[in-house]
Amino acid sequence: MALWTMILRKMANNKWLQLNLWLGLTVCVALFSSMPLYSEAILQRTLIKELQQTQLQSGVYPGFIRIATSVSSSQMDEKTIETIAKADRFAAAIPERAGLELLSFYQQRFTHKMKVYGADANEQEKQYQKTAGSFQSLSDMEKRVKLIEGRMPADRQDGIFEALVTQKFLFATKRGLGEELVLESPESDRSTFRVIPVGIIETNAAADPYLPYLTTEREDSLLIPFEQFEREFVKGGKARLTDLEWRFALNYEQLTVEKVEKFSQAGADIKRYFRGRLGVAEVNMPAIETVASYQGKQEKLDLMMVSLYAPVMLMLAFYLYMTANLIIERQKTEISVLRSRGASRLQIMTAYVIESTMLGAAALAAGPFLGVWFTGALGASNGFLAFVQRSALDVSLSSNAYKIAAAAVGGAILLILIPAFLATRVTIVGHKQQMARLGKAPFWHKAGVDLILVGFSLYLLYNFNRRQEDVKRLALDADALQLDPMLFLMPAIFALGGGLLVLRVYPWLIRLVYWAGRRWWPPALYSSLIQISRSSGQYLTIKVFLIMTVATGLFSANAARTINDNMDSKIRYAIGADIAIATKWESDAPPPLSTESMPQMGTAAGSLTEPRRVQYTEPPFEAFESLEGVEAVAKVFRKPDARFSAGASGTSGKTELIGIDTMAFGNAAWMKGGLLEYPINSYLNLIAPEPKAVLISRSLADKAKLKPGDPIRLNWDGLDQAQFTVFGIIDYWPSWNPLPSVAGNEEGKAAPPHLVVGHLGTIQNRLAVEPYEVWLKLKAGASSQMVYDQLAERKVPVTSLRDATQELIRSVNDPFRMAVNGVMTLGFVISMLICFFGFLLFWLLTLAGRSLQYGVLRAMGLPFRQIIGMLVSEQLLTSGAAVLIGVVIGNTTSELFVPLFEMSFATADQVPPFEITYHQSDYLRLYGIVGTMLASGLLVLAYRLSRTRIAQALRLGEE
Template sequence: MALWTMILRKMAKNKWLQLNLWFGLTVCVALFSSMPLYSEAILQRTLIKELERIQSQSGAYPGFVRISTSVSASKMDEKTRAAIVRADQYVQRIPQRMGLEALSVYRQRFTQRMKVYGADATGQEKQSQKTAGGFKALSDAEKRVRLIDGRMPEVREDGIFEALVTQKFLISAKRKLTEELIAESPEGERFRVIPVGIIDTDPAADPYLPFLTTEVPDGFLIPFAQFEKEFTLGGKARVSDLEWRLALNYNQLTVDHVEAFMQASKEIKRYFRGRLGVDEINIPAGETVSSYAGKQEKLDVMMLSLYAPVMLMLAFYLYMAANLVIDRQKTEIAVLRSRGASRLQIMASFTAESLLLGGGALAVGPFLGVTFTKLLGASNGFLSFVQRSALEVTLTSTAYKVAALAVAGAILLILIPAFMATRVTIVGHKQQMARLTKMSFWHKTGLDLVLVGIAVYLLYNFNNRQEDLKRLALDQGALQVDPLLFLMPALFALGGGMLVLRVYPWLIRLLFRAGRGIWPPALYSTLIQISRSSGQYLTIKVFLVMTVATGLFSANAARTINDNMESKIRYNVGADMALTTRWESDAPAPVYAGGAQQAQTDLGIAETRRTQYTEPPFQPFRELKGVEAAARVFKKEARFTAGSEKVSGAATLLGIDTAEFGRTAWMKNGLLEYPINSYLNVIAPNPKAVLISRSLAEEAKVAPGDPIRLAWDGLDQAQFTVYGIVDYWPSWNPLPAGGEGEADNAAIPHLVVGHLTAIQNRLAVEPYEVWLKLRDGVSSQQIYDQLAANKLSVTSLRDARAELVTSKNDPFRLAINGVMTLGFVISMLISFFGFLLFWLLNLSGRTLQYGVLRAMGIPFPQIIGMLVSEQFLTSGAAVLIGVIIGNATSELFVPLFEISFATTEQVPPFAVVYRLRDYVQLYGIVGFTLTVGLLILGYRLSRTRIAQALKLGEE
């Protein structure tokens, strides 16, 4: 009990230090616990959204399961009946196997097809009658169909079947309702049937599994129990087909149960394969769900690598705070050791103290992790947030396990300074206080050189790997980022910062000696203080260097990834929206019968006859509300002949109206030698003027002013004149298809850009694309609605904005933007608290010094000048070094993210992006931290009384 009393008193005495330490532990726990929470929550939301997209695109309910099988047995023997019963029982357990609630289930049974005719039909009518249909049964039919005439059937004892039929089937049988029909099986068995009701689809009967009468073969729908009795068990006619349909609650499907869902799907297919006959299994969500297998593990690794720089900074923060706590207690520890206390006893007290802090962090941290997770879900870019639907986050046992491991690791880190302090006696402690210039452990062991060496070695390997990928044309996924891409910069920033700080004290000494006789007293005293006590500033300087360097790298990396992905989408589409419409033509209808095809050949119709098209009105697209500009863009694979050697080949021909195209198309700056509008202005006056790609110019040895002839199948070549050469053009990919080497000239794409009117007049009028540029604030849905309202027949559409939204909602991209933003904010926050903590303790430890200086007659403004100069030479210098290291880290490691993009599809080419706004934000936050810190320190210094300082020194 005495030990706990001492621990609590000691913690109360250093309450502000303990609170800072607890804050660092809590943030550490929150970060670690948010990793599994985020990966599970974001994948869950993405999974559900992709399943919902299935319904919007195909109309199929995402939880739909359809099992259909034929019955190969020629007659309903005991073995077949038992197999059907077992199949029914197996289907009943499918929801349990998949772990999803069954919202709706129904079964269908079908007999073989039979000839149907009226009971009073004559022999001639029987012979001419072509109507066929079998008996069928639907579970809970009375709840699933809409009765439009007659009544529901009843089971009769006189051998006559009452049935429901569709209007189409009744008309085909040429009989009226309640008139008796005969169904004759291929074996000659005859069944008397009376249609008593006409049915149709009732969509409102079941929102999940509507029974569509048009989806099943026509026949007689009889009560399910009667079908089972007469056919399945009675064997009066052969049961030919069985079907089960289920609607499962897909909203209950979690990422954790993806494996169970996939396993159940495989078992369903395996169970029905050949068991009764030919089976057909339809699970629309299967492919989407299977794509999530293993995705959570990959995202967890990604999150860990993204958090690596933040974790390093947190480790520094915890180590610095713990070191400051221990520094204030070193005298007490040394006294305890001199009075017989063992190291084990002292460490036990510090361990108990750390466990109390860790327990408090574990109680609050996971809930803060939930907040972090929701913040990650709202990220739309680096330091950008949107009103996206909040992630559904629930604390799990996994999150608490990860949080507990984080606390354990942090406690071990905190105990390191305490363990080092217990090795020092009271004499050794006094000696250490007098020798603050000794080299740090990091520099003694050469840790800075080791870290820089590891980072450079990994960088060398990555560069070699990237060159191999380009040479072999191996494609990566859309965005598969290697975790080392985030760990390497953190190691380099840490090692590089410590390496520069190894040299920095010598620079201070050189500066001191250079102006020894001219420095004012405040700066003179500061230079002496820093040069003699460089070791005590090392931790805060490394901390600030890491914060600034990783902040800059995070900003540049996030901007680069986002900008390159968005540029790729916009460039490939060419404008905000690109669509094609249906054109009227004289093209013959597709012919499938050999005889008809032969007839056309006999008539002498040429198979290569060119189709004549009628151009639809273009004005309606210009008049769409919200459309700023519209352009016609004709695309066609054409043949060219050019150059003195008459080189010929294939090229993509683009026909445009220069004015329309210039107002509508999107083009990234810097891809062309001159702005794209300059090229458009060059060819605008001459209808025969064209632009060609550099690949075509080099292959055909063509220069501006040379002629080029163009045509495609069925046309005579027309001559045009080259007016310019371009490397890129909106929507055109200059990279070889399949990534083949440049030596293979046939695989290198070529481009010709000309006037649409000239192409139509001199070659042919054929369908073109319509490109739209939307006004700011106009949604794509508004355009879709207008296209439908104006009955503009759209055959294909690409929406750059929709693709950008899909790209931004990718779990891995959300993780990058969210974690980098969160990491940047947390880094700035802990750097602010770390800065204040260090300097407040440093100020309180030097109260005597400042009191003596005041007593010697140095005015207060000069004391403040000493404090400001000390801040600039330590914290300010650390920030400047951090900027230098951050820029160097960005230059070296941000280009490596090119390996994360498809090497043969990244157009425009990968480019490192820097934003002045990010630098301004970073400098603003750091400047705010330093300013607030100086104001607080100045205020504390102004409240210091000289008499109290001198009295403290005497004691």
Template sequence: MALWTMILRKMANNKWLQLNLWLGLTVCVALFSSMPLYSEAILQRTLIKELQQVQQQSGVYPGYVRIATSVSSSKMDEKTIQAIAKADRFAATIPNRAGLAAMSYYQQRFTQKMKVYGADADEQERQYQKTAGSFKSLSDMEKRVKLVEGRMPVDRQDGLFEALVTQKFLFAAKRGLGEELVLESPEADRRTFRVIPVGIIETDPAADPYLPYLTGETEDSFLIPFEQFEREFVMGGKARLTLLEWRFALNYEQLALDKIEPFTQAGTDIKRYFRGRLGVEEVNMPAIETVASYQGKQEKLDLMMLSLYAPVMLMLAFYLYMTANLIIERQKTEISVLRSRGASRLQIMTAYVIESVTLGIAALAAGPFLGVWFTGALGASNGFLEFVQRSALDVSLTSTAYKIAAITVGGAILLILIPAFLATKVTIVGHKQQMARLSQTSFWHKAGVDLVLVGLSLYLLYNFNRRQEDLKRLALDSDALQLDPLLFLMPAIFALGGGLLVLRVYPWLIRLVYLAGRRWWSPALYSSLVQISRSSGQYLTIKVFLIMTVATGLFSANAARTINDNMESKIRYAIGADIALVTKWESDAPPPLSTEAMPQAGGGSESQTEARRVQYTEPPFHTFEQLDGVESVAKVFRKTDARFSAGASGTSGKTELMGIDTMAFGSTAWMKGGLLSYPINSYLNLIAPDPKAVLISRSLADKAKLKPGDPIRVNWDGLDQTQLTVYGIIDYWPSWNPLPAAAGDGDNGNAALPHLVVGHLGTIQNRLAVEPYEVWLKLAPGASSQLVYDQLEERKVPVTSLRDATQELIRSVNDPFRMAINGVMTLGFVISMLICFFGFLLFWLLTLSGRSLQYGVLRAMGLPFRQMIGMLVSEQLLTSGAAVVIGVFIGNATSELFVPLFEMSFATADQVPPFEITYQLSDYLQLYGIVGSMLAIGLLVLGYKLSRTRIAQALRLGEE
């Protein structure tokens, strides 16, 4: 009990320190617990949205499952009957296998098709009647069909079948409702069945919104009661069965991430069970591919979030260590006294363990709930420091989140106990010696930790960049690079090592400043320079902390801006304009031949005919020029399989040929600045006066040894070559990818580079051929894509393909991985600044209270309060201010070196424009504003604290 009393008193005496430590622990717990919460919530929402999109595109309920199998047996023997019964029992287990509730279910059975004619038909009518139909049964028939005329059939025992039919089938049978028909089996026995159509049916969508029975799927059948079909054909074997079918509508909204594996496994089990059991099987689950693509996504997203969180977590760990160290520094005298009076290290550590566990339990109680709030912030992020009103993520605390939170608390407790463990080794004499040696070199610098951290991070970065270059050269996908996730920890390690490296030489710079002007410095500045130069170890922690915070914040800001900018640039460049579409062109092309009609190989040259050139009719273009909301329109002809011939050696090969109208293209196309040696309009103006002028890609110029002024000949299959003149050489062009697309086609095992020729559309059409081109649209400011879509639909413009940059950007922003990047970076920046403020204020308040005697002596000596404030300000600027400046430089260096790591998030072959680091002035202004406000508030608090310090009290404290 005495131990608990001592612990509670000690915590009460250091309540502000304990509160800061608890805050750091809680934020750590919240960050770690938010990772599984976010990945599960965002992937769950994205999965449901993608399944809904499947329904919009295909018109099929996402939980739709159809199983069909033929019946290969010609006779209904006991083995076949048992196999059908087993198949029915297996089908009934499908909802449980998939882990989803069945919203709706029905099954169908079909006999073979038989000849249909009227019972009163004469011999001639029977001979010429071509109508065929089959018997069919449907479970819950009464609830699923809409009776248009007549009545529902009944199960008769007199050998007569009553059936429901469609109006179309009844017309084909040339009989009316209630007139008897005969079905004649095609088997050798020519068995006949008597049928009376008693009702006409059609589809009833209202009967089942999830799984409507569509009468149009099998119109040539007689629908009889299910029990009668089972008795007469399944058990009785009176006609051959050809098809069995089961259909389900499973509740896809219950498809949580933990049910993905059972769902995909159910699909595999269904195919495995029905394969060859009764006949040829067919399994249709439209959602299976979408659901299967999510397998492993949560692990990847968790790994990526851990990588993104790494710098913030390292900074938080440093904050916890700094806070714990400040608490222990304040209590070292007490610890040393206890040690000197006989207390063992175990007893002292037991007290600190109990204290830390108490704080840990409090953090564990609040942290996961704060993690839920963090998850909501991540889900609402639309960009860096940008939030939108999305529907809230469905987040619920899980056992996984609490397990991770508990592990986090355990690790954090071990971290904050390190200073206490080290302090228990020191006696009262050793403590006094340490206090007198504040200027000694820190452990970090003695051990060369700064050099090791910087060297390690640069070495790993070098290896990564070298492998990335190999990927580009060989045109391999970024998945081929086996990337260590700890590589994302390198920015934080580099920032820490760089900060320690700069701080290794910083005290010497302060001493040089002191020596250079010691005759002229004011008393306040003189005192600050002496204090900082002699007690550099005292300020090391806060300076490293500020450097880490500022560098981490800048790295987060620059990384998020870079990723967003590059993804947006990639989409806009690939499309070339706001909207790129192709319309249907009328032509004299013959319809495609069937496989049977195609000439057989080896048939001789006589069977080969020369391909005839297809003549196209250009649709009216003025329709697009008259669209509301469209600022400019351009025709862009692209021929990907054109050929070129050029150079003295007659170099030839494949190239992409692009035909444009220079003025319209310059007004419509999107091009990122800096990709070309000159603005794109300069190149367009260069070729505009000469109809034969072309621009060629650098890859083509290097291959054919061409330069401006040289001729080049182009054509494509079936056309004569036309000669053009090279006017310029380009590296990039809207919508053209200069990166190799496939490996192994070039020299030395490198991938072959694509080529491009850009010329005048009019010249290409006049000298070569008129073929379909793309229409590029640039929208007016404020205009929406939907406005264009509505007008195209209203004017009945037949669009065969369309790419919309705005819609693709929206899909990109809603991608869970990009949302995670923006959310984590935003959250990391905000947390960095928040923790920086608390850490800064905590350190300086403790430093000020620890130097009360010094300030009391200075005041007693007659130093004015104004100069005391000046001394405080100069000390702040030379420590905290310098640390912020160093942090900015290290943050920029870290961004330059390590932001390109995020290039692996993009497919290497599609990374056009090249990955480029983006800086935004507003991020720096926000950072400077936050840090400036922090310093200003800190100085006000410290000044107020200093003004309340009484000289006599400080001197009495010193005497004690």
């Protein structure tokens, strides 16, 4: 009981320190618990959205499953009947196997096709009748079909079948309802079946919104009761079965990320079970590819979250250690007295373990709920420090989140117990000796930890750069995100090492400033310089903390801005304009050959036939020029397989040819600044007056040794060459990828592509008129949907469409990009908040520890204004200098390590080149936060100092 009393009193006496420590623990728990919460929630939402998008594109319900198999057996023996029964039992268990609720289900059976004619038909009619049909059964037939005339069939036992038919089939038989038909089997036995159509049916769309039965799929079927079909054909074997089919509609909204593997495995099991069991099987699961792509995504996203959080976690660990160290520093005298009076180290550590566990338990109680809020902030991020009113993530606390949170609390408790463990080794004598030796060099200074950290991070940087150069040189396609935790941890290591390295030199700089102006410095600055130069170790913790915080915040801001800007530029550059549309052109091209006619063609004769040029008819262009909401429209002709011939040696090869109208293209196209030697409009103005003028890529100029003024000849298959004149050389052009590619190279090696840009009118007049794309630039505030609706209203036959706005929206909603934006935004905000609390905590404790000094100065007659000047100068020379050092190190870290994020993109498609982006607004926010922090700190310190009584401070010093 005495131990608990001591712990509670000690915590009450240090309530503000304990509150700061609890705050750090709570944020730590929230960060760790938000990782699994976010990865589960965002992948779940993205999965459902992609399945819904699949439904919009294909018109098929995402939970749809269709299993169809032929029956190869010609007779219904016991083995075949049992195999069909087992297949039915397997199909019935599919919803449970997939782990989803069954919304709808039906199955069908089909016999082989038979000749159909009226029972009263004469021999001539029988001979010329070409109508064929088959028996079909449908489970729950009464609920699924729409009866438009007649009645439902009955299960008769007299050998006559009553059936439902479609209107089209009844017309083909030239008979009416109630008139008997005969189905004659094509088998050797020529068996016949008597059938009476009793009802005409059509599709009933309202019967089942998930799984409607479509009568148009098999209009030549005679639908009989399911039980009768089973008795007469499956078990009775009166006609040969040809096909079996099962259809399901499962509730795809229940498909969670945890069930992805189970669903994919169910799809594989279905295919494996029906493969060759009864005959040729076909399994159709529209969602399987989308769902299968999510296997392993959560592990990758979790790894990325850990990697992104690494700098913030390192900073939080430093904050926890700093706070715990400050608490222990205040209690070292108490600890050393207890040790001197016989208390064991185990007893003292037990008290601190209990104290830390109580704080950890409180953090564990509140942290996961704060983690839910963090997860919501991550899901609402639309960019760095940008949030939108996106639908909230469906987040629920799970056992996994609590397990990770508990592990984080355990690790944090061990971290904050380190200072206590070290303090228990010191007796009262040793403690007094340490107090007298505050000026000794710290451990990291002696061990060269700063040099080790900087050297290690630069070594890793060198290896990463080499790897990146290899990827570029070999034109390899990287994955969407190559997740390497060191990619995110290296900047934090470098920032810490760089900060320590600068702080190794900083005391000498202070001494130099002191020595240079020791005769002229005012008393406040003179005192501050002496204090800082003699007790540099006292300020080491806060300076390292501020440097780490500012550098990490700036790196997070620059990295997020760079990733976002490069992703957006890549999408816009690849499309070339806001919208790029290709439409259908009328031509005299022959229809494509059917697969049945191809084997009858002689290959030898076909090889001698020269390809005939297709003549195209250009559709009206006015439909695009009059679109509302469109600012500019341009025709852009692209011929990727054109050929060139140029140079004295007659160098030739493949090139992409782009034909444009210079003025319209300049108004409609999007081009990032700085990619060309001159602005793109300067190149367009250069070739505008001369119809034969062209621009060529630098790769083509180097290969053919061309320069401005040289001729170049162009053509493609079936055309004669036309001569043009080179007017300029370019490195980039909207929608053209200049990076080396293996595709299209006969040698199988990476080769740079070539490009020629000329006038569309000249290309059409001297070469040929072929289909071109239409590039649109939208007016400010105009939506893509407005353009879509107008094109649909004018019945423009669009064959392909690329929309930069929609691509950007999809990119922003990508879970990996949302993680980058959310985590780095959250990291920046947390860094600034922790920086403020850490700064305030340190200086309040410093002021409390130096009350005697300020009391003596006031007793000596030093004005209060001079003491405030001492505080201001001391803060500027410590905290202010640390912030400036942090800005320099943050910028250096960004310059060195942000380019490594280029490996996160598909290297062969990284056009425009990866470029570091700095936003002035981020620096203004940082300076505003730091300025507010320093000002608030000064106000609080000044207030506390003004309330300090001189006599009380002196009496405290005597004690």
